[in-house]
Amino acid sequence: MDKQQINTLQRIGCQIRMNILRCVFAAKSGHPGGSLSSADILAWLYEKELRHDPKNPGWEGRDRFVLSKGHAAPVLYAALAHFGYFPADELDKLRHTGQMLQGHPDMKGTPGIDMSTGSLGQGFSAACGMSLAAKKLGKGYRVYVLLGDGECEEGQVWEASMFAAKEKLDNLCVTLDYNGLQIDGAIADVGGPEPFDKKFEAFGWNVLKANAHDFEELSAAYAQAKETKGKPSVVIAKSTKGKHVSFMENKAEWHGKAPNKEQYDQAMQELSALMERLVKEGA
Amino acid sequence: MAEALKEMKKIATRQSYGEALVELFPKYPNIIVLDADLSAATQTGIFRKAYPKRHVNVGIAEGNMMGIAAGLAASGMIPFASSFAMFAAGRAYEQIRNSIGYTRLPVKIGATHAGISVGEDGATHQCNEDLALMRSIPGMTILSPADDTEARAAVEAAILCDGPVYLRFGRLAAPVFNDPAAYKFELGKGLKLRDGSDLTIIATGLMVWEALQAAEQLAERGIKARVINIHTIKPLDEDIIIRAAKETGKLITVEEHSVIGGLGEAVCAAVCGSVPVPVKRIGLKDRFGQSGPAAELLKLYGLCAENIVNEALKMVRP
Incomplete structure (x- = not known):
């Protein structure tokens, strides 16, 4: 990948982050921390990885994306708006009564959403079903899942992991947003779901690792995932919760709360400065 | 009456379920049957023998099974997720509520061994609460057939229903009092x-x-x-x-x-x-x-x- 491509992806990641702040601020609630940590992952997936068509969200041949960590809905909405699934104005109405964007993703009401999620562990199982259907019906689409690290404390995650390996779902690729924090604190203190690599290996998965904010590493990991046959792949993506908003970075308290006006202004200033720098670098 | 009963054929509706799936598959080739290690008891083993590629055992993981069924339904298949009523409606309630009910995905839940007539297995396996649980989910269709004739018809009615359906079957052999030739199943009609x-x-x-x-x-x-x-x-x-x-x-x-x-x-x-x-x-x-x-x-x-x-x-x- 050349520098120009990386710069483009970085700018998309930054734009997604601005969209996240915009919608969480408008909603006065929601989950910015784990949305910001996965912004670059979604930038990669929607720009480079997924075969998708924003003009035809129901296209049967599309690759599927399931946000199993459904509380990170802002990052999904931010990406979908950026890629043209719906007008960006919708972001200002997140979590408002009678509006399209629900607190957690709703496949029935929002274009571009392949599965309603929010209750942790369930999206992963549904993604297994989508992968299995592709195998049974001889279809070529792939299924991508974004899983939270705290989410791995749900037993259902390991039920799904066992099943995907048993059924050799090599059209399934999970990304683990490994930011190390959940709402009550550090994952090691709250539920102790680590080590992830050894667990997924033991469950029969192809385990890959990447820095969630390094597009070259993400690119290499997803390429390997695609080449791996006979087993599902997981990309354990080490990320920073609250990435690129200084006062949110690595703070569990920003898992599920909205910034006030002052905090919002500061966050947007930081992101605007980042965008300016990226535009200069890309020119 | 006693004599008539002696002559009357008795079939458990769980058996009707397994046999109906085999009969209906050629007509509805997108059927896929899921089990959680109970296919001998739910009688979907009959289907597995006939169409092994369309029977998938997910192991003892009912919540996961409901999620997988949701994903299959979202991808154009007609999944029948089978288990005992206790573990389908009971254990996997929240998965059914959120992944199948809220999404209105056309998953068919084949719940066998409902009620007290489970018998010897006792209270842990006798589900007397499944109707209450399923009724509380918006948009859930609930079918509770009385005999073999009705159970077979209910399975096809479930396929034709564009949404989630909970089918309640029993373990105990029950008298077949509906004449298959004359019987007509109309969903929602007593x-x-x-x-x-x-x-x-x-x-x-x-x-x-x-x-x-x-x-x-x-x-x-x-x-x-x-x-x-x-x-x-x-x-x-x-x-x-x-x-x-x-x-x-x-x-x-x-x-x-x-x-x-x-x-x-x-x-x-x-x-x-x-x-x-x-x-x-x-x-x-x-x-x-x-x-x-x-x-x-x-x-x-x-x-x-x-x-x-x-x-x-x-x-x-x-």
């Missing part, structure tokens, strides 16, 4: 099996046959009991119930389920606003079951013609 003007017995599942027996015995005492079979618990045929309330003035509901949250409460809700008549609810009285042969347990908990007759007499001749 069936008047016998007319009467003194009271109406409204029953579902295994209890429909008991209701018919009870009506026969009541007739010998000069009491004319109407019998209604409610095979669709939700959406409920309120018209047939309100008409019965208006015309007979007294209702008895009979279900192999808790008196809380099942057919009885649904019937009460249907009549209370417009025709508030007395309703006697026969079912499990807010208690757990126990181990024992099914026939003994059904008698012990009053889920039999004899008890229906007694309750009817109390209502009609107090």
Whole structure:
């Protein structure tokens, strides 16, 4: 990948982050921390990885994306708006009564959403079903899942992991947003779901690792995932919760709360400065 | 009557479920059957033998099975997720609610071993709460067939229903009283099996046959009991119930389920606003079951013609 491509992806990641702040601020609630940590992952997936068509969200041949960590809905909405699934104005109405964007993703009401999620562990199982259907019906689409690290404390995650390996779902690729924090604190203190690599290996998965904010590493990991046959792949993506908003970075308290006006202004200033720098670098 | 019963074929509706899936597959080739290590008991093993590539065992993980079923349905397949009622409706309730109910995905849940007639396995396996749980989910269709003929028809009706369906089947062999040649299943429509003007017995599942027996015995005492079979618990045929309330003035509901949250409460809700008549609810009285042969347990908990007759007499001749 050349520098120009990386710069483009970085700018998309930054734009997604601005969209996240915009919608969480408008909603006065929601989950910015784990949305910001996965912004670059979604930038990669929607720009480079997924075969998708924003003009035809129901296209049967599309690759599927399931946000199993459904509380990170802002990052999904931010990406979908950026890629043209719906007008960006919708972001200002997140979590408002009678509006399209629900607190957690709703496949029935929002274009571009392949599965309603929010209750942790369930999206992963549904993604297994989508992968299995592709195998049974001889279809070529792939299924991508974004899983939270705290989410791995749900037993259902390991039920799904066992099943995907048993059924050799090599059209399934999970990304683990490994930011190390959940709402009550550090994952090691709250539920102790680590080590992830050894667990997924033991469950029969192809385990890959990447820095969630390094597009070259993400690119290499997803390429390997695609080449791996006979087993599902997981990309354990080490990320920073609250990435690129200084006062949110690595703070569990920003898992599920909205910034006030002052905090919002500061966050947007930081992101605007980042965008300016990226535009200069890309020119 | 006793002689007629001796000649009557008996088939458990779980067997009807497995056989119906085999019969229907050529007509609906997108069917896929999921099991959670109980395919011998749910009788979907019959389907696995016929179409091994379309039977997937997910192992002992019912919550995961419901999620997988949702994903399959979202991808154009017709999944039948099979387990015991206890582990389908009970253990996987929240997965059904969020991944299948909220999404309105056309997943068909084949729940066998419902009710007390599970028998010897005892209270942990006797699910008398599944109707209550499933009724509480918006948009869930609930089918509770009474015999083999009706169960087979219910499986096809579930396929044709564009949304989630919960199918309730029993373990115990039940008399086949519906003639397959004449039977017509209409989703959401109750069936008047016998007319009467003194009271109406409204029953579902295994209890429909008991209701018919009870009506026969009541007739010998000069009491004319109407019998209604409610095979669709939700959406409920309120018209047939309100008409019965208006015309007979007294209702008895009979279900192999808790008196809380099942057919009885649904019937009460249907009549209370417009025709508030007395309703006697026969079912499990807010208690757990126990181990024992099914026939003994059904008698012990009053889920039999004899008890229906007694309750009817109390209502009609107090």
